[in-house]
Amino acid sequence: xxxQELVKLSDKQRELIEKLGVIMEKxxxxxxxxxxxxxxxxxxxxxxxxxxxxxxxNLSKSAxxxxxxxxxxxxxxxxxxxxxxRKRYFRITADRVMDHLRERLKNIEELHQVLxxxxxxxxxxxxxxxxxxREDYSFCEFFVQKCKKIFQEWEKKKS
Amino acid sequence: xxxQELVKLSDKQRELIEKLGVIMEKxxxxxxxxxxxxxxxxxxxxxxxxxxxxxxxNLSKSAxxxxxxxxxxxxxxxxxxxxxxRKRYFRITADRVMDHLRERLKNIEELHQVLxxxxxxxxxxxxxxxxxxREDYSFCEFFVQKCKKIFQEWEKKKS
DNA sequence: TTTTTGGTTCTGCAAATTGAGAACTAAAAA
DNA sequence: TTTTTAGTTCTCAATTTGCAGAACCAAAAA
Numbered sequence: 400x401x402x403q404e405l406v407k408l409s410d411k412q413r414e415l416i417e418k419l420g421v422i423m424e425k426x427x428x429x430x431x432x433x434x435x436x437x438x439x440x441x442x443x444x445x446x447x448x449x450x451x452x453x454x455x456x457n458l459s460k461s462a463x464x465x466x467x468x469x470x471x472x473x474x475x476x477x478x479x480x481x482x483x484x485r486k487r488y489f490r491i492t493a494d495r496v497m498d499h500l501r502e503r504l505k506n507i508e509e510l511h512q513v514l515x516x517x518x519x520x521x522x523x524x525x526x527x528x529x530x531x532x533r534e535d536y537s538f539c540e541f542f543v544q545k546c547k548k549i550f551q552e553w554e555k556k557k558s
Numbered sequence: 559x560x561x562q563e564l565v566k567l568s569d570k571q572r573e574l575i576e577k578l579g580v581i582m583e584k585x586x587x588x589x590x591x592x593x594x595x596x597x598x599x600x601x602x603x604x605x606x607x608x609x610x611x612x613x614x615x616n617l618s619k620s621a622x623x624x625x626x627x628x629x630x631x632x633x634x635x636x637x638x639x640x641x642x643x644r645k646r647y648f649r650i651t652a653d654r655v656m657d658h659l660r661e662r663l664k665n666i667e668e669l670h671q672v673l674x675x676x677x678x679x680x681x682x683x684x685x686x687x688x689x690x691x692r693e694d695y696s697f698c699e700f701f702v703q704k705c706k707k708i709f710q711e712w713e714k715k716k717s
Numbered sequence: 718t719t720t721t722t723g724g725t726t727c728t729g730c731a732a733a734t735t736g737a738g739a740a741c742t743a744a745a746a747a
Numbered sequence: 748t749t750t751t752t753a754g755t756t757c758t759c760a761a762t763t764t765g766c767a768g769a770a771c772c773a774a775a776a777a
Contacts, residue, residue, distance in 0.1 A: 406586055409678050418672050422757065427586060440691075441727065441747065459767045464725055485775070491687075493687040494692040496669070500701065503662070506584060508590050510655070522568050522602040528650075532599075535655040538712060542659065545708045552704075553697060588735065608754065618737045623755055625736095643746065644753065721776070727769085734763070739756105746751070 406455040413442045426503075431458055432466040436475060439491045446479065446488035474498060497550060504546050511539035565614040571600045585662075589618055591625040595634060600648045605638065605647035633657065656709060662703050670698035 408416070419437035420448050424430060439447060442455070453463040467489060470476035473493050478487040492498075514536040521529055567575070577705035582626060583589060593615050598606060601614070612622040629635035634654050639647040651657075673695040680688050 404624050409679070415672065415676055415679065419669075421674070422665065422668050422672060424667050425586075427584070429768070432683055440681070443678050443683070445684050445687040457679065461726075461768075462723075462766050465766085468725085487723080491690075496697055500666070502598050506581065507659070509581050510578075513574065513581060517578070517600050520568070520600070524602070528604040529651075534716075538655055541712060542708060545704075549701060549704045553700060557693075590736070617755070620738075620756075621736045646753080687763090724772090726760085726771070728767105729769105730765105732763105732765085733774080735761085737758100739758085739762085739768085742754090742757070744752085745756080 404498065406438075406442055406444070406447060407440070408455060412438075415441045426493075426499075429466070429469070431462045431467045435463070435466040436470055438492070439489065440504045446486060446490040452489065457555075474503070475503050499547075501550065504543060507539055508543055511536065511543060514539060548553065564605060565597075565601055565603070565610045567601070567614060574600045579661060580702065584642055585658075588625070588628070590615075590621045591628045593617075594622070594717040595629055598635065605649040607647060609645075611648065632661075635702045650668070656712065660709065661707075663702060667702055669693065673698060 404449065413489075416434055416437040419440060420430065420433040423433035424435055427442075428436070435452055438452060438455055439445065447455070449460075449463060449467070452458070452467070453460060456463075458466070467476060471478075474492055476489055477492045478489045480487055514532065518532050518536060522530070523529070561568075561683055567705055575593055576598040577700060579589065580591040586688065587595070594611055594617075597611060597614055597653035606614070608622060608626070611617070611626070612619060615622075617625070626635060630637075633651055636651045636655075637648045639646055674693065677688065677691050678693060680691065682688070
């Protein structure tokens with residue numbers, strides 16, 4: 400019979416949750432997922448239980464559960480357990496920013512792939528425009544390759 | 559009294575419009591905007607009038623108008639006019655891929671900025687996690703800086 | 718074996734988004 | 748001056764999304 404859990408948040412923390420939340424919403428996450436992620440990022444304890452999260456953000460169980468599944472599917476959040484404790488402790492996965500960017504790079508790789516097909520099927524009459532497209536295509540390639548290098552370089556730097 | 563305009567699209571072109579469309583929807587564009595953009599990318603003529611666009615995609619005037627305004631606001635699409643012709647000819651703006659990526663980089667810069675605030679307000683008790691956050695922060699910085707270099711390098715390469 | 722805990726899934730509603738169709742507008746043409 | 752053209756804006760209906768609340772479930776505790 401445990402007493403009421405509580406995650407105390409300062410005004411500054413609440414403000415940061417909103418700011419971070421909006422940034423992640425812009426990348427396509429739902430409001431609830433964005434805020435759960437933000438809460439785990441700013442809270443004083445960085446491992447929070449399901450109920451602590453839902454209480455701190457005033458979410459329903461379903462919203463909390465769905466947000467957590469979503470974030471876990473993206474490998475942005477993981478959970479640990481503690482011996483003799485049935486609860487899960489959710490926390491931000493390390494390296495999440497880099498992984499997130501890697502994920503977004505995939506979108507550009509998709510674009511690159513489709514641009515190739517577009518170029519292949521284009522009429523040869525629009526010479527200048529085709530040149531433009533080829534340039535976009537090469538740029539995608541260049542960019543993706545360079546980004547991968549950036550990731551590698553960073554990993555080397557860390558080790 | 560001009561005859562019916564027509565933008566002929568092959569099956570392959572229609573397929574590519576859908577593929578490209580989905581990719582752009584993933585970045586947050588509406589279905590209609592994504593398809594207008596895709597049409598302008600794959601059509602044999604790369605400058606199309608309002609009515610050609612709406613007819614080729616079976617859109618309403620309002621959907622066409624809104625999609626075009628949206629794309630013009632992003633500077634992804636522009637229009638030209640021809641002497642003695644009242645119609646506007648819409649087309650894809652050059653360098654759109656790079657500009658699009660630049661735009662997305664801003665999101666990371668925002669994240670970088672907020673991470674700084676998060677770090678400043680964090681309890682000093684979660685030593686390891688704070689280290690992780692600082693690393694994310696530095697990585698953002700590293701990445702943004704490197705990306706800007708990539709853009710510069712590409713521009714130099716072109717000229 | 719029943720109850721409690723920690724969460725997931727289902728149902729349904731409210732709000733936001735999207736786009737159709739009609740009304741509108743400004744400029745050019747007749 | 749009226750009509751036509753080229754496009755914009757308004758209104759509304761149809762989806763879509765996001766989440767609350769309730770029902771549900773499996774494992775542990777009682």
